[in-house]
Amino acid sequence: MQIHRRVSLAPLHALACEVIAECLIVIENEWEFQQLPQVLSQAPEPFWMLGCGTNMVFAQDFPGTLIQFALTTSHLLEEDSSSQVWRVGAGVNWHQWVLQSLGMGLSGLENLSLIPGTVGAAPIQNIGAYGVEFVDVCQGVSLVELKSGQRQYVSAQACGFAYRSSHFKQGKRWSQWAVTSVDMKLSKVFIPQISYPDLQHLQFSMESTLSAKVISDTVIAIRQKKLPDPKKIPNVGSFFKNPVVSSEHLQALKKEHSNLVYFALPDDQYKLAAAWLIDQCGWKGKRWGLAQVHQQHALVLVCNDSAGAVSVMELAQAIVEDVWKTYGVVLQFEPMVWS
Numbered sequence: 001m002q003i004h005r006r007v008s009l010a011p012l013h014a015l016a017c018e019v020i021a022e023c024l025i026v027i028e029n030e031w032e033f034q035q036l037p038q039v040l041s042q043a044p045e046p047f048w049m050l051g052c053g054t055n056m057v058f059a060q061d062f063p064g065t066l067i068q069f070a071l072t073t074s075h076l077l078e079e080d081s082s083s084q085v086w087r088v089g090a091g092v093n094w095h096q097w098v099l100q101s102l103g104m105g106l107s108g109l110e111n112l113s114l115i116p117g118t119v120g121a122a123p124i125q126n127i128g129a130y131g132v133e134f135v136d137v138c139q140g141v142s143l144v145e146l147k148s149g150q151r152q153y154v155s156a157q158a159c160g161f162a163y164r165s166s167h168f169k170q171g172k173r174w175s176q177w178a179v180t181s182v183d184m185k186l187s188k189v190f191i192p193q194i195s196y197p198d199l200q201h202l203q204f205s206m207e208s209t210l211s212a213k214v215i216s217d218t219v220i221a222i223r224q225k226k227l228p229d230p231k232k233i234p235n236v237g238s239f240f241k242n243p244v245v246s247s248e249h250l251q252a253l254k255k256e257h258s259n260l261v262y263f264a265l266p267d268d269q270y271k272l273a274a275a276w277l278i279d280q281c282g283w284k285g286k287r288w289g290l291a292q293v294h295q296q297h298a299l300v301l302v303c304n305d306s307a308g309a310v311s312v313m314e315l316a317q318a319i320v321e322d323v324w325k326t327y328g329v330v331l332q333f334e335p336m337v338w339s
Helices: 030-040 094-103 119-125 212-226 247-256 274-280 309-327
Strands: 002-008 020-027 047-049 056-058 062-069 074-079 083-089 138-145 151-155 177-187 235-238 244-246 262-265 269-272 291-293 300-303 336-338
Touching: 020 030, 030 062, 056 309, 062 177, 083 119, 094 119, 094 212, 119 138, 119 177, 244 247, 247 269, 269 274, 274 309, 291 309, 300 309
Parallel strands: 020 062, 047 062, 056 336
Antiparallel strands: 002 020, 074 083, 083 177, 138 151, 138 177, 235 300, 244 269, 262 269, 291 300
C-alpha cells in the first residue's frame, strides 16, 4: 500500500492544475484492500476515490484523502451461446478493456471506445457516447464502504442509472462507498448501434463489412478529431451535460430559436445540444483568465496554465449564467468538482 502526504495533483488529473491533496492512498492488491479501513481510521477526511482523474476538477487544494484502486484483474463469470458476463476490476483502463473485449470477439462496448478513465468510474457517471451508455451492458456493481470494509453488490436495476448519472454520483447513501469491480454482459452476436448521426453513414458505405472493430475505429477517429488530447492540452472532455427539457419547454424555445438543435428521448422529453447553446452564445474560443473554451468544441474547457483552476471554474459559471439568460436552460457540470 502506498501512502503519500501533501501530494501534487497536477500529474494525477486531466486539468493538470497545481493543487495539493493532503493524503493519497494507492491500493494495489486484495490484501492491502482489506487493510484499508484501519488505515483510513487515521487518515484525514473527506474521502474521495480517484481513478485517472479524467472526469474530476480540483479547483482548490483537497484537505482529505484520495484513494486510488489499482486493482486490474478481470475474469469470466458466466457464458452461454450468445453472451459472456465479465467481472472487471475498478482499476482497469476503460479503453484498454474495450479493445480487449473486441479482441475476444465480443461486442457492446465499441461505441464507448476511447473514453478516458477507469472501469470503476463507468457506473458512477453512467458513461455514454454515440448512442450507447454503460447501463446497456451493466449487470451489477461491487462496492465497499471505505470506513468499515463492508461489501455490497448492487444489481444494475438498483443503480439508479440516468443520463450521465447514478445513485453513486447523486445519492448521499453511497458517498462513502467505492466501486471495486463491475459485471458487464457482452454479446457474441454483433448488433450494430449506428443510429447516432455521426455513425449513420456506416450503414450505407460499409454494410457488408461492418463490424464492432469498424465502429470502434470510427468512434476513435471522431473523438480524436473533435476532442483535444488531455495529455497535450489539459481538459476533462465535455464539461457540461446536454440538458433535458419537456416538450412544452422545447416548443417555447423553438418559437424563439428556429434552428435549435435537439434530440427526442422517451417519455416526451428532449435533449438539447449543450455545445450548440454555448456556441450560439459566442463562447467558442473565448479566453477567461488562464482558461479557455476550446476553439473546435464548445463543451471543452482547457486550462492554459497549471495555476488556472480558479479560471476554469469562473469560466464555467459564466457560461452557465449566459445560457440561462439567453435560453432559460440550466447547464449542469459533467465532471465531479471540488471547489
